[in-house]
Amino acid sequence: xxxxxxxxxxxxxxxxxxxxxxxTIPASIEVGKPFVLELAACPKKGAAVAxxxxxxxxxxxxxxxxxxxxxxxxxxxxxYRSEGWLFHMPGRWEFVFDLGTxxxxxxxxxx
Amino acid sequence: xxxxxxxxxxxxxxxxxGAQLLDFTDAETRAILRHGPWPAPxxxxxxxxxxxxxxxxxxxxxxxxxxxxxxxxxxxxxTCHVPYRAWQDGRARAxxxxxxxxxxxxxxxxxxxxxxxxxxxxxxxxxxxxxxILEPREMGGSVAQAAALVRGDAELSCRFExxxxxxxxxxxxxxxxxxxKALAAFQETLLSGRSPxxxxxxxxxxxxxxxxxxxxxxxxxxxxxxxxxxxCGACHVGPAFSNGEFHDTGVPFxxxxxxxxxxxGGIRKLRANTFNLLGAYNDDRGGSSAVKTRQVAEEHRNFGxxxxxxxxxxxxxxxxxxxxxxxxxxxxxxxxxxxxPDRLHSDGEALLKPLRLSAGESADLVAFLESLxxxxxxxxxxxxxxxxRR
Numbered sequence: 001x002x003x004x005x006x007x008x009x010x011x012x013x014x015x016x017x018x019x020x021x022x023x024t025i026p027a028s029i030e031v032g033k034p035f036v037l038e039l040a041a042c043p044k045k046g047a048a049v050a051x052x053x054x055x056x057x058x059x060x061x062x063x064x065x066x067x068x069x070x071x072x073x074x075x076x077x078x079x080y081r082s083e084g085w086l087f088h089m090p091g092r093w094e095f096v097f098d099l100g101t102x103x104x105x106x107x108x109x110x111x
Numbered sequence: 112x113x114x115x116x117x118x119x120x121x122x123x124x125x126x127x128x129g130a131q132l133l134d135f136t137d138a139e140t141r142a143i144l145r146h147g148p149w150p151a152p153x154x155x156x157x158x159x160x161x162x163x164x165x166x167x168x169x170x171x172x173x174x175x176x177x178x179x180x181x182x183x184x185x186x187x188x189x190t191c192h193v194p195y196r197a198w199q200d201g202r203a204r205a206x207x208x209x210x211x212x213x214x215x216x217x218x219x220x221x222x223x224x225x226x227x228x229x230x231x232x233x234x235x236x237x238x239x240x241x242x243x244i245l246e247p248r249e250m251g252g253s254v255a256q257a258a259a260l261v262r263g264d265a266e267l268s269c270r271f272e273x274x275x276x277x278x279x280x281x282x283x284x285x286x287x288x289x290x291x292k293a294l295a296a297f298q299e300t301l302l303s304g305r306s307p308x309x310x311x312x313x314x315x316x317x318x319x320x321x322x323x324x325x326x327x328x329x330x331x332x333x334x335x336x337x338x339x340x341x342x343c344g345a346c347h348v349g350p351a352f353s354n355g356e357f358h359d360t361g362v363p364f365x366x367x368x369x370x371x372x373x374x375x376g377g378i379r380k381l382r383a384n385t386f387n388l389l390g391a392y393n394d395d396r397g398g399s400s401a402v403k404t405r406q407v408a409e410e411h412r413n414f415g416x417x418x419x420x421x422x423x424x425x426x427x428x429x430x431x432x433x434x435x436x437x438x439x440x441x442x443x444x445x446x447x448x449x450x451x452p453d454r455l456h457s458d459g460e461a462l463l464k465p466l467r468l469s470a471g472e473s474a475d476l477v478a479f480l481e482s483l484x485x486x487x488x489x490x491x492x493x494x495x496x497x498x499x500r501r
Contacts, residue, residue, distance in 0.1 A: 032349060062462050067357070068407055088354045
């Protein structure tokens, strides 16, 4: 029997079909400094578990993304660890969480 | 809060000697403070086990000034990286054994960089240090020649053994990797001294108005443009004034017989390089140093992108841009003031817009850039090292 899907503490983002939480290591993102992102995703009632997880980030106002492709390693119970993150400019960045057919985004401002 | 305090102090002290102080907002103050302190913290390069080693620095310094690494026996690292020219050469484009297409970058503060060279083809300072030794138009040497030099010179081989704690390796490639690591250890010591901007920035951090007033008003106005309307701080971030990444700034990349593909070609060279951080010569057992190399993305927009250089000591490192096509800082400011967005990559970032600076504003921005020059060198005088003894 599969373990219940619980979201650990972190930044919580939701859609109708999925809820996720993420945290970065280190917690404070600095321009030009690499970081790791840990993600937990739980499908809501009746929704399917995402088979494919793709993570990215972009600066919508600048019309560009990162200069790196994030590597996502699945862990147990809907958790993922990703590395290769680096925000190379200050300003508004938007995390993009592609979880199967669902796309969730979350904006952060980096100084 | 900071602004309120400074405002009150400005009112009471504006009649004092020195420059008038601009009333920087809290947001501006935060932006200014992010360009320091200087020198910035630094830690040894985990991919180079002799990073920070005094013996490696001495060996690296000797090799930096040794022309025998070149095929002609006449070109040394210092041919292009001239100590009294802020460790660059003052030429538009480098010339070793023949002309090249790119400007020589200063080595000052190179230890803070993530990628090396205008195209970032080097992912470590030691790998980058190997590149010009082998490049036919620069030093034109070879792996075998470099290894033979170390093995055949009693002083160098003695030092090499002491630095790495083992006999000179039998494999030529391993010897060249060691040379690169010693060269890197030396270059890590090349640090810019503190500048008038640093004094202003630190005075601002402690609300020391009398010290702040020593910073010229023109430089203050230029600083305001730099962190504000100019948006220069989008790429020239932090204490080193560089985000270490790559951008298309509308500088033509046509060269004789073709184009300089910039970062696009740099990523391909990086991946093909035996000495990259994914290879056998990376001393970082944990492997975190290689994440950038493994995860770097090759995009079409990388074509014609070049690295944002540090701006420290920028007034001493003319000419400018990857091809040395702009002779003065005034020309660089004019380039960004009048930039034609149509010349930028169509699928590139939407960041640069013509600033339309007035003559006075342009002069202020230049005054700010000049204030990033060191007031005194941070480099200690070098003393000849005693001969190596086994």
